[in-house]
Amino acid sequence: MIKKWRFERALGALQKSPHEALRSFAASDWPARNMPAIDAPMLALDFELDGLTKDAHLLQAGWLECDARSIALSTACGFDIKSDARLKSEAVVIHGIGEQRAAAGRELGYVIDQLIAALSGRVLVAHAAMMERDALRRAVKTLYGADLPIRAICTLTLERRLNPNLVGADAYRLGPCRARYGLPPYAAHDALTDAIAAAELFQAQLSRMPRDTTLSQLEC
Amino acid sequence: MSTEIAEVAQFLKGTTAFQSLGDDERAALSRRVEIRYVRAGEAIISAGDHNAHLFLVRSGAVELRLAGQELSARLEAGSAFAYPSLLRGGEVHNTTCALEDTLLYAIPAEQFHALRATNAGFKAFFAKDETRRLAHAIAQKRADADYNLDRHEVGKLIGRATPVTCEPGATIAEAVKLMCDENVSTLAIAEGRTLAGIFTDKDIRVRVVGARRSVDDPVSTVMTPAPATLSIHASASEAMALMARGGFRHVPLCDESGSLAGILSATDILSAIGNNAIDTGMAIAKARDNGELVEAARRIPESFVAMVKGGVHAGQAMRFTSALGEAVHRRAAQLAEGRLGPPPCPYAFVVFGSLARDEQLVGSDQDNGFVISDGAATADLAYFEALGTEICDLLHECGFVHCKGGIMAKNPQQRLTVSGWQERYANWISRPTEDAILRATIFFDMRCVHGDAQLSAHLHDETAHLASQNPLFISYLARDAQRSKVPLGIFRTLVLEKSEDGQKVFDAKGQAIMPIVDTARTQALAAGLTQVGTIDRLKALVQAGKINADDAQSLEDALILVNEMRIAHQARQVARGIQPDNKITPADLSSLERDYLKDAFRVIRDGLDGLRRNFAGGIA
Numbered sequence: 045m046i047k048k049w050r051f052e053r054a055l056g057a058l059q060k061s062p063h064e065a066l067r068s069f070a071a072s073d074w075p076a077r078n079m080p081a082i083d084a085p086m087l088a089l090d091f092e093l094d095g096l097t098k099d100a101h102l103l104q105a106g107w108l109e110c111d112a113r114s115i116a117l118s119t120a121c122g123f124d125i126k127s128d129a130r131l132k133s134e135a136v137v138i139h140g141i142g143e144q145r146a147a148a149g150r151e152l153g154y155v156i157d158q159l160i161a162a163l164s165g166r167v168l169v170a171h172a173a174m175m176e177r178d179a180l181r182r183a184v185k186t187l188y189g190a191d192l193p194i195r196a197i198c199t200l201t202l203e204r205r206l207n208p209n210l211v212g213a214d215a216y217r218l219g220p221c222r223a224r225y226g227l228p229p230y231a232a233h234d235a236l237t238d239a240i241a242a243a244e245l246f247q248a249q250l251s252r253m254p255r256d257t258t259l260s261q262l263e264c
Numbered sequence: 265m266s267t268e269i270a271e272v273a274q275f276l277k278g279t280t281a282f283q284s285l286g287d288d289e290r291a292a293l294s295r296r297v298e299i300r301y302v303r304a305g306e307a308i309i310s311a312g313d314h315n316a317h318l319f320l321v322r323s324g325a326v327e328l329r330l331a332g333q334e335l336s337a338r339l340e341a342g343s344a345f346a347y348p349s350l351l352r353g354g355e356v357h358n359t360t361c362a363l364e365d366t367l368l369y370a371i372p373a374e375q376f377h378a379l380r381a382t383n384a385g386f387k388a389f390f391a392k393d394e395t396r397r398l399a400h401a402i403a404q405k406r407a408d409a410d411y412n413l414d415r416h417e418v419g420k421l422i423g424r425a426t427p428v429t430c431e432p433g434a435t436i437a438e439a440v441k442l443m444c445d446e447n448v449s450t451l452a453i454a455e456g457r458t459l460a461g462i463f464t465d466k467d468i469r470v471r472v473v474g475a476r477r478s479v480d481d482p483v484s485t486v487m488t489p490a491p492a493t494l495s496i497h498a499s500a501s502e503a504m505a506l507m508a509r510g511g512f513r514h515v516p517l518c519d520e521s522g523s524l525a526g527i528l529s530a531t532d533i534l535s536a537i538g539n540n541a542i543d544t545g546m547a548i549a550k551a552r553d554n555g556e557l558v559e560a561a562r563r564i565p566e567s568f569v570a571m572v573k574g575g576v577h578a579g580q581a582m583r584f585t586s587a588l589g590e591a592v593h594r595r596a597a598q599l600a601e602g603r604l605g606p607p608p609c610p611y612a613f614v615v616f617g618s619l620a621r622d623e624q625l626v627g628s629d630q631d632n633g634f635v636i637s638d639g640a641a642t643a644d645l646a647y648f649e650a651l652g653t654e655i656c657d658l659l660h661e662c663g664f665v666h667c668k669g670g671i672m673a674k675n676p677q678q679r680l681t682v683s684g685w686q687e688r689y690a691n692w693i694s695r696p697t698e699d700a701i702l703r704a705t706i707f708f709d710m711r712c713v714h715g716d717a718q719l720s721a722h723l724h725d726e727t728a729h730l731a732s733q734n735p736l737f738i739s740y741l742a743r744d745a746q747r748s749k750v751p752l753g754i755f756r757t758l759v760l761e762k763s764e765d766g767q768k769v770f771d772a773k774g775q776a777i778m779p780i781v782d783t784a785r786t787q788a789l790a791a792g793l794t795q796v797g798t799i800d801r802l803k804a805l806v807q808a809g810k811i812n813a814d815d816a817q818s819l820e821d822a823l824i825l826v827n828e829m830r831i832a833h834q835a836r837q838v839a840r841g842i843q844p845d846n847k848i849t850p851a852d853l854s855s856l857e858r859d860y861l862k863d864a865f866r867v868i869r870d871g872l873d874g875l876r877r878n879f880a881g882g883i884a
Contacts, residue, residue, distance in 0.1 A: 114370070115299035117269050226365035227301075228323040228341075230271050237271050240299070244367060247301035251365075 047263065048077055054193035063188050065157045072165035074195075077260040081250060082112035084259050086197070087166040088243035089159070089176050090235045101125075102179060105155055106236030107162055110169065110243040112250050121158060122236030124149030156183050160192070167259060171218045171242045173198035174264075197262045199245045206252055221245055269294040272369065275322060279342040280859035282320075284385025293379070298370040302326075302362040308346075313356040315349040317370040324366030329359045338363060342855025347390050350376055418503045418517055419496025421533060422526040427516075429454040429524065432461070432484035436472055439463055439483040450514040450527050453487045457523035459516055461487035493518050496525050500533055501580045507533075507542050509587040511549020511595075543567075548591040554599060554658055561592045561662035565626045565838045572835035578827035579799075586622040590713050592662050593619070593632065593655075597714040600654035607651070608644040610637040613714040616671060620711035621781070621797045625834055627844040630656065630664040631671040631706060633678035635685055635720045648679050669703065682719055689727045696740040705744060708785060709796050725794050732792030735879075741789065742879035745782035745872055751775055752865040772830040773846035776868060780823045783871040787811060790879060798823060811874075819871050822864035829857060 058070035075084045092104035108120040126149040159180070170176040173196040184192040203221045214220055218241055219229060225248035230237050250257070268291035276282040276290045285293070299322070302308055308326060309315050319326075325340045339345055349356045350373050380387045428446045430439045432453050443451050443465075453461040463483055471477065471486040493516045494503055503515055513530040530542045544567045547560035564585065571581050597613045616631040618624040632655075634648055652673030660666050672678055680688065692704045708727070712720040731737055751770050770776070781798050788801040791810045795801045802816040833852070834844035850858050 113300065117272065117297045117299065118295055120269055120295070225301075226324050227367055234270070236269070240269070240271065244299060244301055247299075248365065251301060251303045 047260075051193045051195060054191055058190060058192070061188070061190055063190070065160045066184075066188060066190055066192070069160050069164045069192070074165055075167065075259060077263070078258050080255065081197075081253075081257050081259050081262055082255060084111065085166045086110050086169045086243075086246070087163050088115070088169045088239045088246070089163075089180075090170060090238035090242060091176050091179050092233065092235045092238075093175070093179060096175075098178075098182070100179070102152060102155075102183060104149075104235040105159060106234070106239040107159060108236070108239055108243065109162070109166070110246070112247060115240065115243045115247070117240075119162075120236055120240070121162065122234070122239075123155045123158075125155050126151050152183060153187055156180070156187055160184070163194070167263065168194055168196040169199065169242055169246045170196065171199045171221070171238070171245065173200075195259075195263055197246065197259075198264045199242055199249060201264055202246075202249045202262065206249060218242065218245065222248075225249070267291055267295060269297070272297055275369075276320075278854060278856060279320065279344070280856050281344040281389050282386070283856060284389065285379065285383060289379065289383065293371065293375060296372055296375050298372075300368045300370055302366045302368060304362050304364050304366075306362050308360045308362060308366075308368065309349070309356050310359045311356055314354045315346050315356045316354060316373045317346065318344060318350060318373070318376040319346045319360075320344050320369040320371065322367040322369050324362065324364040326366055326368075327361050327363045329361070340855075342859070344390075347376065351390070416500040417496060418494060418498050418500055418515075418528050418533075419519075419525065421500060422517065422528050427452050427454075427524055427526045429457075430463075430483060431455060432482065432487070434483050435480050436468075436477065436483050436486060437479040440468060440479070448527075450529070451483075452516055452524055452527060453483060454524050459491075459493065459518065459524045460484065461489040462491045462514065462516060462527070463487040464514065491516060494528070495519075501576075501583065503528055504533055504542060504580075505583050505587045508545030508584055509591055511545055511591060513542070513546065545588055545591055548588065548595050551595055551599070554661070557592065557595055557599060557658065558661045561588075561664075564588050564592075564663065565844075568626050569835050569838050572831055578824050578831050581831050582623050582625060582827065585626060586619055586624040589619050589624050589628070589664070590615070592664070593630075593659065594714045596655050596658045596662065597651075600651050600658065604647065604650055604654065607715075608647050609640045610716040610719060611635060611640075611648065612712040612716050612718075612720040613655070613673070614710050614712050614720045616710050617706045618709075619713075620709045623777075623781075623798060625831065625844070626663075626838060627834070628664065629667045630659045631667050631669075632656070632659075632673050633671065633680070634673050634715075635712075635723055636679065636681045637716070637719060638681050638683050640681055645679070648673075649676070652679055671706065682723060685723050686726065689723075690730065693727070693730050693734050693737045696734075696737045698740065698744070701737075701740045701744045702747075705741065705782070705785065708789060709781075711796055724796075728789060728794045729792050731789040738786060738790045738879050741782070741786040742875040745779060745786055745875055746880070748775055748779040748782070748868075748872070750779065750865050750869045750872065752862060752869060767849050768851075769847040769849050771846050772826055772833070772848050776826040776864060777823065777830070777846075779868045779872055780819055780826075783819065783868075783875055786875055786879060815871070815874070818867045822867040825860055825864050829853065829861065 055070045058066045061067050086109070087107055088110050089105070089107040091102055093100040094103055102125045104122070104124050106120070106122040109116050168176065177194045177196050180194060181192055184190060199221065200216055203216055207224065210216065218238065222241060222245050223229070225245065227244050227248060230241050272294040273290045276285070276293065282290060282293070308319065321339055321341050321343050323341050325338055326345065327338055328345060345360055354373070380390065428442065428448050429452045430442055432455060439451055443449070449465045451463045452459060453463055461484065463486065467486055467488070472479065477486060492506060492510060494506065496517045496519050506515060507513060507530055515528045517525045517528050519525040533542070544560060544563045547563065548557065551557035551560050567588065568581065568585055571584060576584070593613065593615060601607065612635040614633055614635055616633070618628055619631070634652060636648060656666065656672045656674040666672060689707070692700055708731070710720060710724055784798045784801040784805070787805050787810060788795060791805060791808055793801060793804045793808065795804045799820050802811070802820055805811045806813045806816045829848060830846060833848050837844045850861070853861065
């Protein structure tokens with residue numbers, strides 16, 4: 045109830061925004077919270093960042109539309125993001141995105157506008173969705189000085205519910221979670237591949253839940 | 265932003281169905297894919313539905329249930345399904361369910377039709393024609409091979425444009441001076457351009473200096489007359505086999521008119537490919553005692569691995585390995601004769617089975633015998649008993665282990681006179697029983713490796729003729745061939761047995777190679793043909809008009825393909841120091857290889873069906 049109220053209040057604020065991208069985000073059709081999750085439109089998203097701190101920079105973004113039945117690769121988008129920041133060496137090793145490539149990417153503003161348009165009317169799906177949500181909110185705040193309300197489903201949180209009490213730090217990482225549902229291993233740390241991987245995991249998780257599971261039961 | 269979805273395009277590339285597409289086509293296609301997750305037990309498409317997608321199993325497994333029948337097929341990762349409904353315009357006849365939790369790639373019908381229209385390879389795959397698909401696969405593999413010995417003519421490998429020659433009437437001194445001046449180790453002795461013999465450095469040591477000959481004698485008295493020659497158009501692989509078998513390093517080459525064109529040396533081939541098979545052949549031929557022969561023979565597996573790693577394809581690897589095996593057998597016989605003294609009467613040392621067919625790989629046991637001249641006295645037989653025991657025990661040491669079935673010259677039933685063998689064959693042919701045929705088929709693949717080849721050749725010709733006159737015998741052969749269980753279910757699924765450690769395996773030799781060998785043997789004997797090698801038999805059958813050229817080609821393709829897999833499997837085992845076997849786990853194969861394997865099994869099954877229809881009276 046509170047979630048719904050906060051989301052709608054924030055949308056209302058965006059309706060008066062001077063920025064077209066935010067106004068049309070606010071004006072889209074949003075799925076009702078009591079809608080069965082299998083009918084709801086979603087957007088699987090993954091960011092690659094240059095660190096885990098609050099000031100981490102976005103290096104790469106990948107997303108695509110999905111729902112409980114189908115993941116449409118025709119809607120897939122993947123961008124390297126231009127960044128002037130010196131990259132922190134340890135994160136760069138993980139993601140394989142060098143400074144040169146990061147400098148050659150798209151402007152942050154362009155990528156965020158595309159993403160806001162794609163997310164309009166959709167519920168974000170990601171593994172450890174808090175990270176994507178916070179990073180996107182920070183980027184919008186920096187670019188437009190506005191608060192972007194985001195509805196999200198976290199596959200990691202769902203996994204803790206579906207398979208509680210697993211032992212080991214790695215058990216809830218994306219790869220091991222996928223393996224439990226018979227999903228194939230993918231090369232990790234490419235934003236678009238991870239977004240696809242999260243979308244598949246979500247389909248698999250949803251297939252284990254009652255058909256009438258609603259969005260409000262899943263959103264975080 | 266790139267157009268390709270890397271993970272998806274990569275997967276498409278490894279599947280048979282999409283392998284024929286270009287990278288660009290796969291990149292574009294990867295964007296049109298829809299991914300679906302299906303839980304075990306859920307229906308994907310049901311009979312009566314309208315379907316608008318081609319499905320590809322990304323992970324997991326699905327079951328195809330044929331409408332109205334108790335039949336089903338299991339499809340695993342990399343397999344495509346639902347295309348028959350697309351070819352019909354969408355009407356679904358067969359229900360497909362997920363057997364396991366499955367991830368599917370769904371490709372819209374319009375993409376499927378567009379690719380069929382523009383890409384012949386893609387269209388051919390979905391034409392569902394196993395034989396054409398198999399031929400396509402072989403052509404692809406051949407084109408991919410690093411270095412194809414079959415394509416390299418020896419005429420193009422020789423270093424020297426014109427051979428150094430010398431008239432037969434020249435003195436040894438003149439010949440040696442010529443060799444020094446021209447810096448060659450082998451001299452062709454020729455009248456004009458007609459080859460009379462060859463004279464080598466070794467001949468100077470052994471036949472001239474060693475024998476204290478006068479250097480004023482004519483060179484023709486110390487040369488090797490009428491040496492084995494090859495056409496300049498012969499392939500490098502033929503030349504290698506000849507050298508490995510004969511244990512020599514130089515082969516004169518002749519052009520179309522039969523006149524001398526040059527001398528090919530082992531170094532010419534080695535510098536072209538780099539490989540130690542010929543060295544091993546030399547070591548075998550030069551072995552002075554049992555110890556040296558055993559040591560040389562033990563290098564065969566290593567040569568085999570080197571050949572496979574060097575990109576030598578299955579047919580060639582088999583030919584070289586057989587050539588080396590033959591050389592070991594011959595040298596073992598020569599060494600045994602050296603110890604026991606010359607044989608008291610002519611005899612032929614013959615081998616049976618894969619070595620006779622030139623289709624041997626490493627790790628085979630020995631199958632051999634003596635064909636002794638009818639002129640042998642009773643007292644002579646003791647000599648052959650000792651000779652057989654010596655040879656077989658030495659071969660055992662060399663890695664050709666004793667034959668469990670006792671098909672060895674050390675056993676009396678394998679040391680028969682010509683008429684003794686004639687009687688034995690006649691008995692098998694005119695009074696066949698199921699049990700006797702089971703053990704006798706191997707005897708119909710026979711070749712002489714040492715001694716008087718005339719003895720065994722005559723026996724073999726007679727046997728083939730006799731067989732062709734006895735339809736009852738042929739029907740027993742045809743029925744015997746049906747023992748092989750082709751592990752192919754309806755809808756091209758592999759039906760495998762579990763090995764001791766619970767792995768699902770197939771026996772590449774028993775379930776794929778032997779049925780092809782049996783098919784060719786039965787057909788060849790029915791036609792009275794005397795060829796022994798399987799591919800030779802198939803070619804001869806086509807020439808004799810006994811089988812269709814396409815069918816023969818398909819069987820040959822299947823033989824080569826399975827042998828490729830078997831050889832790669834054995835080379836891996838040998839490299840790891842494991843005793844090579846023929847048990848292949850399909851999980852070790854790529855989905856592409858599994859698909860080709862299924863095509864091969866289909867061809868094999870057709871071959872066996874042909875035998876049953878034509879020769880077994882349809883009863884087997």
